[in-house]
Amino acid sequence: MLPSPWRPDFPALSVMEAAGLTYLDSAATAQKPQSVIDALTGYYTAGTANVHRAGHAVGERVTEAFEATRGTVARWMGAADPAEIVFTRNATEAFNLVAYGLEHRFSAGDEIVISALEHHANLLPWQQLAARSGLTLRVLPLHESGHVDLEQAATVIGDRTRLLAVSQLSNVLGTWQPVQDLIALARQQGALTVIDGAQGAVHQRPDVHALGCDFYVFSGHKLYAPEGVGVLYGRTEALAYLRHWQYGGEMVRHAEYHRADFNPAPLGFEAGTPAIGAVLGLGAAIDYLFRLDPAGVRAHEAALLETLLRGLRTREDVQVLGSPDAALACFTVADVHATDLAYALSEQGIAVRAGRHCATPLYQHLGASGAIRVSLALYNDTEDLDRFFRALDKALNLLK
Amino acid sequence: MTLPANAQHALDAFSAAEGWENRARLLMQWGAQALPELPEALRDEAHRVAGCETAVWLNVEVHDERLRLQAASDARLIRGLLAVLIARVNGLDREALKGIDIHAWFDQLGLARQLSPSRTNGMNAVWQRILTASR
Numbered sequence: 001m002l003p004s005p006w007r008p009d010f011p012a013l014s015v016m017e018a019a020g021l022t023y024l025d026s027a028a029t030a031q032k033p034q035s036v037i038d039a040l041t042g043y044y045t046a047g048t049a050n051v052h053r054a055g056h057a058v059g060e061r062v063t064e065a066f067e068a069t070r071g072t073v074a075r076w077m078g079a080a081d082p083a084e085i086v087f088t089r090n091a092t093e094a095f096n097l098v099a100y101g102l103e104h105r106f107s108a109g110d111e112i113v114i115s116a117l118e119h120h121a122n123l124l125p126w127q128q129l130a131a132r133s134g135l136t137l138r139v140l141p142l143h144e145s146g147h148v149d150l151e152q153a154a155t156v157i158g159d160r161t162r163l164l165a166v167s168q169l170s171n172v173l174g175t176w177q178p179v180q181d182l183i184a185l186a187r188q189q190g191a192l193t194v195i196d197g198a199q200g201a202v203h204q205r206p207d208v209h210a211l212g213c214d215f216y217v218f219s220g221h222k223l224y225a226p227e228g229v230g231v232l233y234g235r236t237e238a239l240a241y242l243r244h245w246q247y248g249g250e251m252v253r254h255a256e257y258h259r260a261d262f263n264p265a266p267l268g269f270e271a272g273t274p275a276i277g278a279v280l281g282l283g284a285a286i287d288y289l290f291r292l293d294p295a296g297v298r299a300h301e302a303a304l305l306e307t308l309l310r311g312l313r314t315r316e317d318v319q320v321l322g323s324p325d326a327a328l329a330c331f332t333v334a335d336v337h338a339t340d341l342a343y344a345l346s347e348q349g350i351a352v353r354a355g356r357h358c359a360t361p362l363y364q365h366l367g368a369s370g371a372i373r374v375s376l377a378l379y380n381d382t383e384d385l386d387r388f389f390r391a392l393d394k395a396l397n398l399l400k
Numbered sequence: 401m402t403l404p405a406n407a408q409h410a411l412d413a414f415s416a417a418e419g420w421e422n423r424a425r426l427l428m429q430w431g432a433q434a435l436p437e438l439p440e441a442l443r444d445e446a447h448r449v450a451g452c453e454t455a456v457w458l459n460v461e462v463h464d465e466r467l468r469l470q471a472a473s474d475a476r477l478i479r480g481l482l483a484v485l486i487a488r489v490n491g492l493d494r495e496a497l498k499g500i501d502i503h504a505w506f507d508q509l510g511l512a513r514q515l516s517p518s519r520t521n522g523m524n525a526v527w528q529r530i531l532t533a534s535r
Binding site: 340394398399 | 428477
């Protein structure tokens with residue numbers, strides 16, 4: 001038995017448990033702690049106002065809280081300055097912002113490097129940028145274990161490389177990538193670096209200073225915060241390379257009918273009314289994480305993953321994809337279709353994810369048509385996994 | 401409205417099945433025995449139903465004003481869902497097809513959840529394709 005000391009902080013867990021549901025899909029989106037729910041309720045109850053424009057007292061209070069959250073996020077991820085934090089709608093928007101914002105810096109023949117395991121969000125913006133500008137998209141191959149092959153990476157990343165965009169923690173293979181080494185390779189070539197921390201930030205507090213990346217992206221909703229807010233960290237110098245891409249209120253400094261000039265980062269990239277409530281909720285989520293013992297959380301999540309992997313590996317015909325290091329595992333079963341398995345698990349109240357997990361090219365590369373993903377969060381416990389395995393055995397018994 | 405004979409069989413069988421396991425067994429049985437199988441040669445992009453996480457192929461033809469459907473999938477339970485869907489509409493004319501409430505049909509079989517919008521099994525997409533193709 002491995003109970004989670006943090007489970008009581010998440011009211012949805014007991015509600016789902018009462019309904020016979022076991023939530024093992026946190027890599028898709030995470031449940032929220034009471035303190036985040038309270039922050040949202042508190043914000044809407046105490047009076048909303050738009051940020052950065054109203055001169056009245058409510059506006060001042062909300063703007064102050066909004067900007068304080070920028071500071072919280074900056075401190076949490078090791079940014080040098082709150083102005084290096086841009087709030088977006090989600091991680092996907094952050095990647096698109098960077099891709100459109102940097103477009104003017106690249107010319108035909110330049111190369112963008114990604115890895116073979118990227119989520120569509122960190123693939124398609126670059127693929128389409130390459131198509132628009134005549135760039136070459138190069139893909140870093142993986143070891144069997146699901147880690148980027150550094151030796152090959154050193155030959156792919158070269159003097160034509162202008163940008164490297166890689167995931168820190170794979171949403172399919174659960175593998176930590178050697179981003180530190182990859183960033184070093186890219187920097188040697190003077191290339192810009194973008195790290196997809198959508199999964200990684202949840203399981204290891206990011207330190208952008210230590211990483212030395214130019215951009216780092218994550219989304220709020222996977223980090224126990226509301227959906228509707230993503231974060232783009234950009235090193236001050238790197239943010240200055242970005243051209244404005246969405247125009248409207250908030251981001252403009254001076255407007256006339258026929259011309260305008262725009263604010264620098266971060267406000268210059270936050271056109272229109274932001275998701276104020278969600279941003280404040282993100283602040284509350286990070287405050288919550290600050291209160292936890294990081295070593296305790298890491299040890300708990302590692303023990304859960306070990307239990308999960310042991311259970312999967314002892315079952316005949318179960319094949320785990322890659323060698324997961326953290327947070328999640330995908331698996332297939334010989335002669336059993338992932339969709340059928342998902343159906344049988346879902347009928348038993350097990351919330352897992354079937355399919356290709358927004359990483360279709362990776363599945364083509366692995367030669368699998370789909371898999372089941374079990375993903376973990378700090379509120380899961382071994383009882384969740386026991387229920388999962390009982391359901392899995394029943395499902396396999398039926399389907400085999 | 402009287403059900404087509406195959407649909408009546410499905411209704412009788414599924415009504416008698418208790419619990420998800422028995423229904424799943426029945427689905428696999430129907431998928432194996434009662435699905436008008438689309439020949440391999442026709443399992444191409446043109447027949448592939450977009451919007452299914454699992455590959456599903458569907459062919460809709462109208463012969464003498466009557467619908468004739470064939471389908472295929474690699475997943476056994478999906479084949480079963482296709483079989484009971486097709487059992488309900490095969491042989492109908494366009495007018496009769498318009499009167500079908502497909503949600504009610506799956507509900508009667510105890511399979512209502514399989515048509516929820518969040519399902520990626522594609523039964524919704526298959527149904528839309530049947531409606532479009534038979535117009």
